[in-house]
Amino acid sequence: MDLSTLGRPLEGLRVIDLTRALAGPYATLLLAGLGAQVIKVEDPRGGDLARENSPYVGRDGIVVERKHDDDVSISHLTRGRGKHGVSLNLKAPEAAGIFADLVRSADIVVENFSAGTADRLGVGYEAAKAANPAIIYCSLSGFGADAPEGGKAMDVIIQALSGAMFASGDHDDPPVRIGVPIADMLAPVFSVIGILSALEQRHRTGVGQHIDVSMLGALTSFVAIENWSAMAAAGMGARTGLTVRRLSPFGVFECADGYVALVAVHEKMAQGLFRAMGAPELGEEPRFASRDARVANAHALEDRINAWSRTLPVAEVVRLLEAEGVPTAPVRHPEEALLDARVVAREETMPIAHPSYPSTVDLRTAGIPIRFSGATTGFDDVLPVSIGEHNADIYRDLLGYSDADIAALQAKGVM
Amino acid sequence: MDLSTLGRPLEGLRVIDLTRALAGPYATLLLAGLGAQVIKVEDPRGGDLARENSPYVGRDGIVVERKHDDDVSISHLTRGRGKHGVSLNLKAPEAAGIFADLVRSADIVVENFSAGTADRLGVGYEAAKAANPAIIYCSLSGFGADAPEGGKAMDVIIQALSGAMFASGDHDDPPVRIGVPIADMLAPVFSVIGILSALEQRHRTGVGQHIDVSMLGALTSFVAIENWSAMAAAGMGARTGLTVRRLSPFGVFECADGYVALVAVHEKMAQGLFRAMGAPELGEEPRFASRDARVANAHALEDRINAWSRTLPVAEVVRLLEAEGVPTAPVRHPEEALLDARVVAREETMPIAHPSYPSTVDLRTAGIPIRFSGATTGFDDVLPVSIGEHNADIYRDLLGYSDADIAALQAKGVM
Structure with missing residues (x-):
């Protein structure tokens, strides 16, 4: 089947x-990759702050400090993919009418201002609904659209509040800051689910609605899949570090040149592990001869495994375990993980490049991790390098504004 | 507005x-909470292995080992919410016809067998499409539906391969096993996006399709939002532990009785931090007087902050920082986080209980972290406590099978 003729699932929307920063732009990035046309609205006086994130890429390659006007932040290159960009000063008196024109042309609005700000700017759900009752309007915020105003919701703040930091690490360890901005990333994924669910409902009802997703709520709901209070009531330790002793052997072990993950919870896997270790007799030893015994003697078992794995390179440990059918994997650095042949082939990670200057480094970033048999995913070859780059395409060709009107609005600083 | 009359967005689907275990059942849990009717198909000879996960809840409260037939695993209580349960032995010759009848009645099929297994069992996409060309069929697997068979994809294996473990922790630290089963949880969230996108496309085309989501791909795409190769090329450290020194002060600091997260990247926030510390003069000191200086002297600055915060309880540090407008939060344990009043009010976490035995412990688990102005979310009061609990509702009342046929099929072990 020629996938290129299939189109993308959200085409026509x-x-x-x-949106600005990461949480909101990742939501609209997913929508763009699924085929929706995304029109990014930026303030003509500076635009999305992610444009200022170091490092940059440009004529001098990758640089920590911006040197040339056309150096582009890699954050912006990543998050701006497949989006058209228009400029609009939302504080200008003309903005309300222009916003209404945009909303009348659209199916979906997404914003991630602090709670209450969009309403104050005149671009909240009520204003959008007045222009287009079928509009689906999604607000992403730190604590929900109903939260009192204020309170900056950075990723690290939400990680701290959600319990995610104390879910990782060992019993007496400090908390662990998760190195992937998981609070910033999860709320947009749930926002897209909300938007698509509301689209499905709109097919039945004809009307839109307001979707409201909280970063704290999205991440806390993930943390809540483990029943922490029940584990505490049952006397089961919650913070167990690199291994989970109630499933022993399970977790991460040290090798001569790195670390390996392995799981040998069930009897067959445990016997395979002992054979891989060149010590099949461990399977007869009373301390390790049954699942219950292995759990009861987890510390001793883990010490024994580490004493073996520390003498060997990761690749050799993985080879020996795989030969015995024991689930295992090397613990890989992100740079290596992003280049996994399976992930690259499925475009779950993708290359990005400055539109004008090819890079010698593979700038690899997030793709759309969903494969459709009857559709494609991916990004149109469009990116707002400068703020308002697509004003003519959108304001003139889509909304029908005249060149003279656009020029006048630009001269006034409205666009 | 009376929300109870609104209905849920996916009603009628x-x-x-x-599915079994966690990744698949979490996908169908989200669909159930959004209003779809979910019919969980289990093998009459044992059902979902998550039924065997300790701890259990029952007449004796929360117990580590199952004692009574009606003790229910908290995993199953959590993941089975709002789902109907039928029994079907997929290996029986009669199963193909019964599966086809189920698929003809449905919009969506979800499975998370190892790649290739569903086809071998005769319940893959081709079989489903033959019964119902409009069916949307979602496969969740470790490495994608096109991967060679075999290779168990447990959460810890995928975390290791994805780079997520080395994204966390400090430069010379071992990797960090993230305590939330993030690989198991992310793939289903993207599966739901795939399913809903395909539903949107079906409104245009009338036909269904196969959705294929890989646990490795979903988590690696999240890791890839940070451009690791560019950071390396720019000489920026990737593994930075509890703080991020290129944004200093940013991260987690120690208090007398716990830890606090704080962010004071910008000038105003930094000055607020110094006032909160009772040391406004730090803002004049050349080492800390500008953003660049603070980044250059990040170690000294972090030592100074820790020397202050270690003398005070978390609550006092948060109070002092909030009074100065510095973004901050206590690092909370999951048990406390799940009870956050905002999260509870928005049902982003929710109580669960054994259908027959109330628990003295608040068994709190994941809700649907999306609020709709024109719809509700939540779970029907239905759960397959026993395998095949809803055989009569589904096989007789929905599909029209006779009681005699159902009894005969049960006697043969097909149901």
Whole structure:
């Protein structure tokens, strides 16, 4: 089947994108990759702050400090993919009418201002609904659209509040800051589910609605899949570090040149592990001869495994375990993981490049991790390098504004 | 507005749920909470292995080992919410016809067998499509539906391969096993996005398709949002532990009785931090007087902050920082986080209970972290406590099988 003729699942839908930073732009990035047309609205006086994130890429390659006007932040290259960009000063008196025109042309609006800000700017759900009752309007915020105003919701703040930091690490360890901005990333994924669910409902009802997703709520709901209070009531330790002793042997072990993950919970796997270790007799030893015994003697078992694995390179440990059918994997660095042949082939990670300057480094970033048999995913070859780059395409060709009107609005600083 | 009359966004859709363990059942749990009818299909000879996960809840409260027939695993209580349960032995010759009848009644099928297994069992996409060309069929697997067979994809294996473990922790630290089963949880969230996108496309085309989501791909795409190769090329450290020194002060600091997260990247926040510390003069000191200086002297600055915060309880540090407008939060344990009043009010975490025995412990688990202005979310009061509990509702009342046929099929072990 020629996938290129299939089209993308959300083709024909249009998104007005008021978002900044990471959480909001990742939501609209997913919508763009699924085929929606995304129109990113930026303030003509500076635009998305992610444009200022170091490092940059440009004519001098990858640089920590911006040197040339056309150096582009890799954050912006990543998150701006497949999006059209228009400029609009939301504080200008003309902005309300222009926003209404955009919303009338669209199916979806997404914003991630602090709670209450969009309403104050005149671009909240009520304003959008007045322009287009079928609009689906999604707000992403730190604590929900109903939260009192204020309170900056950075990823690290939400990680701290959600319990995710104390879910990782060992019993007496400090908390662990998760190195992937998981609070920033999860809320947008749930926002997209909310938007698509509301689209499905709109097919039945004809009307839109307001979707409201909280970063704290999204991440806390993930943490809550483990029943922490029941584990505590049952006397089961919650913070167990690199291994989970109630499933022993299970977790991460040290090798001569790195670390390996292995799981040998069930009898067959445990016997395979002991054979891989060149010590099949461990399977007869009373301390390790049954699942219950292995759990009861987990510390001794883990010491025994580490004493073996520390003498060998990761690749050799993985080879020996795989030969015995024991689930195992090397613990890989992100740079290596992003280049996994399976992940690259499925475009779950993808290359990005400055539109004008090819890079010698593979700038690899997030793709759309969903494969469709009857559709494609991916990004149109469009990116707002400069703020308002697509004003003519959108304001003139889509909304029908005249060149003279656009020029006048630009001269006034509205666009 | 009376939310109870609104209905849920996915009402009227039916899901045939072939999933087991966590990744698949979490996908169908989200669909159930959004209003779809989910029919969980289990082998009459044992059902979902998550039924055997300790701890259990029952007439004796929370117990580590199952004592009574009606003790229910908290994993099953959590993941089975709002789902109907039928029994079906997929290896029986009669199963193909019964599966086809189920698929003809449905919109969506979800499975998370190892790649290739569903086809071998005769319940893969081709079989489903033959019964119902409009069916949307979602496969969740470790490495994608096109991967060679075999290779168990447990959460810890995928975490290791994805780079997520080395994204956390400090430069010379061992990797960090993330305590939330993030590989198991992310793939289903993307599966739901795939399913809903395919539903949107089906409104245009009338036909269904196969959705294929890989646990490795979903988590690696999250890791890839940070451009690791560019950071390396720019000489920026990737593994930075509890703090991020290129944004200093940013991260987690120690208090007398716990830890606090704080962010004071920008000038105003930094000055607020110094006032909160009772040391406004730090803002004049050349080492800390500008953003660049603070980054250059990040170690000294972090030592100074820890020397202050270690003398005070978390609550006092948070109070002092909030009074100065510095973004901050206590690092909370999951048990406390799940009870956050905002999260509870928005049902982002929810109580669960054994259908027959109330628990003295608040068994709190994941809710649907999306609020709709024109719809509700939540779970029907239905759960397959025993395998095949809803055989009569589904096989007789929905599919029209006779009681005699059902009894005969049960006697033969097909159901």
